[in-house]
Amino acid sequence: MKVSTRGEYALRALIVLGHRPNTVMPIAEIAEKTLVPVNYLEQILLQLKNLGYVKSKRGIRGGYKLRKSPEQIVIGEVIRQLEGPLAPMGCVSVTAYDPCPLEEGCLLKPLWTLIRDTVAHLLEQTTLDDLLSERIPNVKKKAGIK
Incomplete structure (x- = not known):
């Protein structure tokens, strides 16, 4: 098994969001903290959203936050998906x-x-x-x- 950059970046994003699980974070802030280009991160976050790990909020105060608590997110499940x-x-x-x-x-x-x-x-x-x-x-x- 080899984890691709997509998998690693997804885990990085979950970690960043997990530090403030109840806060909507702008994608630019997540990108800055994960060192992932915004365009690529958008694709990854959309996939994480479709899998039910994060949710998004539109608008000027929009961004992403965890949908599940950090205790409910099993790394093996994320990697497999x-x-x-x-x-x-x-x-x-x-x-x-x-x-x-x-x-x-x-x-x-x-x-x-x-x-x-x-x-x-x-x-x-x-x-x-x-x-x-x-x-x-x-x-x-x-x-x-x-």
Whole structure:
């Protein structure tokens, strides 16, 4: 799994909005804080809006704010919706399985499965609130990672 710039920028925008979850922020302010060009950020925020993570307000005092609380926004869910499957290879994907002619008896498949499971588990244990509170050590503990 590789997170694209779109995925990273979306998470950056959610973090910025999460610092002031009840405040409508102008897109220019979000762009300045995330270092994302306004035109690209508009596309990303529209996608986040369509997915139900943010809502927009039009007008002179318009902008974006979170639709869900930071505790309700699971990073794994966001990444899957923006990027697709978390699996490093199609033969171990839960949501987009792609068979391989060498799959039976493949000695790599257990490794790809472990990577998929570890990444998915960690991302599904992490909320926007965890990131905002800098609680990654607690997330690692919940995920059973030392």
